[in-house]
Amino acid sequence: MKVFGSSGTRGVAGEQLTAEFVLRVAKAAGTVWDTDRAAIARDTRTTGEQFANAADAGLTAVGVDADRLGVLPTPAAVRYAEVEEIPAVVVTASHNPPEYNGIKLVGADGVELPVAELERVEDCLLGETFDEAGWAEVGESTRIDGARDDYVDELVAGVDREAVADADLTVALDPGHGAGALTSPEFFRRIGCDVVTVNGNADGHFPGRDPEPVPENLDDLGRLVRATDADVGIAHDGDADRAIFFDEHGEYIEGDASLAALAAKALEPGDATVAAVNVSQRLVDVCDDVGADLELTPIGATNIITRIQELQAADHRVPIAGEGNGGIFFPDFRLVRDGAFIGAKFLELLATTGATASAVVEPYTAYENVRRNLSYDAESELSAMLGAAEQYAEDADVEASTVDGYRLDYGDAWVLVRPSGTEPKVRIYAEARDAARAADLADAVEGELRAAIGDD
Known part of the structure; x- marks a missing residue:
């Protein structure tokens, strides 16, 4: 897809992401959706109201009434969409820096749109085949109170x-x-x-x-x-x-460790879980210990959601899934990442075990992680770095996984190189039981990528 990446479309506000673009995305979504009503929500970014207004103009221009929800967490907007059985436009750039903003599209089932549906919206957007409403058929906007409560x-x-x-x-x-x-x-x-x-x-x-x-x-x-x-x-x-x-000492807990601790509590023999290709060995170990299956996808919520749905359709139980960045799904509650609910499940773990936060995650702290981000200014630099990554993978003495980028598993450690789906960066991930080993793997790959763009 040219517009929608692994988690919607994002960009620097006023540059890659403009009000005009948001309006066109909303017109395309409203044209593709078989609905006469949709919701609009946003996060707190300074450009959020402007872009929500643009989305409102786009939806109403194609005859769709707009429920204006105001500032809401994404999981709250998803909940509203599911309960009301209407799709939603969520104006958010999630974790990206303040100057960014973005769009997520949610279906009337309360789930972010799958790739196939996003492609339909994208085709309409790029082809500008909007179903413009006449003056008597334009949609209306309504402010909705109470969605947060x-x-x-x-x-x-x-x-x-x-x-x-x-x-x-x-x-x-x-x-x-x-x-x-x-x-x-x-x-x-x-x-x-x-x-x-x-x-x-x-x-x-x-x-x-x-x-x-x-x-x-x-x-x-x-x-x-x-x-x-x-x-x-x-x-x-x-x-x-x-x-x-x-933890209780004020020390940061690796997201992979908290995911592993929550998975160990949730998974039973024969269950399945889904994670992205940058999955930690911690979760692999939990699945091996429990007797659960681990499915890997390209990075991004859309890919994980799609695989969860496929497994559920085949009658597999998927009680937990997600990534080590704090984005965890509990599909039995709702098929969305929900920071408040994730936090509560961790509190339940503390409450039911009587253990401290450090003790709960201690079995999953034996690995060290390194993450590097290499920025680029032009597509030629991205191409050069990915070419260098491909050559590095070909020259390695282990077979590379290409589910998303290039992942090399060495038994005692692994390293992954992939382009970001939301920012102009190439990401390098490495993990090992020894911090120096993880750093060495990341350093080696980073050196090759920097050399490829003349940044030695």
Whole structure:
């Protein structure tokens, strides 16, 4: 696909992503969807209202009424779409920097559109075959109140509130100025937690930290955990579909470790789980121990969702799936990544085991991860780096997996190179039990890629 990547379409606002483009995307979606009504939601970004207005203009121009939901976490918008049985346009760039924005399209079943449906929208967009409505048939816009409250109510009903409340947990929460600032503090308090926050105001300038919940952006959360003697820290990204954790000492927990701990709790023999090609050996180990099947897909929520649906259609139980970036699915609840629900499932794990956060993830901390991002300014640089990655894989003494990029498994370690689906970057991932081994693998690949663009 030329427009929609692994998780919608994104770009720098005013450059790659303009109001005119958003309007055209909405017109295409409204033309393809067999509906007379759709929802529009957004995260807190400064350009969000502008782009939501553009989406409104696009939908109504093709005769679709627009339910304006305002600022909502993506999982709350997905819930609204499913309950109302209408599709939705979500204006969000998720974890990307503040200057970015983007569009996610959600079907009337409350699931992000699959690749085939996105291709239909893309064909309409590129061909400009919009079903323009006449003056008497244009759609109407309606402001909808209560979507946030309904979402929180459903979250509360979906978790073991009694167990969490009895554990008397203190949660340090960092919504990162995103949409989760309007829902997660209330939710965690309603399930019986004491909640302290940092970066807790909704602000599209993201003054406290960038939206991506990675260690270098979360120093304030670690300090808050230590200062308040909290049991756990929880951080979201801009649209609150991820949850990253800190332990009771204020130390960052690798997302792969928390995913493994939650999977060990959820999976039973014969179950299946789905992860992206950058899956950690931690999850591989859990599946081996439990007797569950692990399915790998290209990186991106759309690919994981599609494979979960295929497995469910074949009567396989898929209680958990996701990636080590904090984006975890619990399909029995809803087929969406939901940072608040992920956080609650981790709290359930603490409550039911009586263990600390550090103890819960300790069995899954024996691996070291390295991640590098190489930016490029032109498609020629991207092509050169990917060519170098292909040659590196061909010259390696192990067979490469090409599910998404080039992954080399060495038994004791692995390294993956792939282009980002949302930013002008080539990503390098490496994992090993020894930090130096992981760094060496990443260094070797990075050196080849930099040499390919003359950045030695």
